[in-house]
Amino acid sequence: MPLGFRWGEKIFCRMIDPLFGFVFFGLFSPGPNVILLTASGARFGFTATLPHLLGVVLGVGITAGLTGFGLGALLAAAPRLETVLRIAAALWILFMAWTLWNAKPKDAETGQRPMTLVQAVLFQWVNPKVWAVALAAASAYPGGVSPWAEALRLGATFSGINLFVCLFWTSAGALLAFLLKAPAAWRVFNRGMALALASYAMLLFL
Numbered sequence: 001m002p003l004g005f006r007w008g009e010k011i012f013c014r015m016i017d018p019l020f021g022f023v024f025f026g027l028f029s030p031g032p033n034v035i036l037l038t039a040s041g042a043r044f045g046f047t048a049t050l051p052h053l054l055g056v057v058l059g060v061g062i063t064a065g066l067t068g069f070g071l072g073a074l075l076a077a078a079p080r081l082e083t084v085l086r087i088a089a090a091l092w093i094l095f096m097a098w099t100l101w102n103a104k105p106k107d108a109e110t111g112q113r114p115m116t117l118v119q120a121v122l123f124q125w126v127n128p129k130v131w132a133v134a135l136a137a138a139s140a141y142p143g144g145v146s147p148w149a150e151a152l153r154l155g156a157t158f159s160g161i162n163l164f165v166c167l168f169w170t171s172a173g174a175l176l177a178f179l180l181k182a183p184a185a186w187r188v189f190n191r192g193m194a195l196a197l198a199s200y201a202m203l204l205f206l
Helices: 004-016 018-028 032-044 046-067 071-077 079-101 117-126 128-142 147-179 183-203
Strands: none
Touching: 004 128, 018 128, 018 147, 032 046, 032 079, 032 128, 032 183, 046 079, 046 117, 046 147, 071 117, 079 117, 079 128, 079 183, 128 147
């Protein structure tokens, strides 16, 4: 078999790695990041939301990378720590939902600003959906490599795929803003996003 063909076969197999599909559908489906980025794109515009977007990409990669070191086993062995993380996540998500619920129309001068890069990175530490997808990916699609290599593999996969996911939802929110001209429409949109976000806080304890 020609050398070039063998290299092409290896590259193709890498491209269809089932881990990629699992991560894509896990991150693309609605969750706290999707809701917040869509809402921010609509309220503040695509450019203003970029720090938030990049913070999500970076934070998700870090979180996924940590699972490569066996963090899932640590959480399973420390149920009290897991409970503390659940409570912290619920409180933070409810606070952001409350902020969205009370958000003013786009053109109103409220002094509100998009989430910063650092805030978005820190939020991933208590984002229940990201932890769930990352832990499931680490256990279902192990790479069979050293912990450092596994952390790099998972972190790069999650960040790379999530970049396109975040770009899609932020752009969708920015485009949606053109349909939300009336204050009443903005109110319905913001409160719908707030209720969807708050539902995730409730699901943490089911």
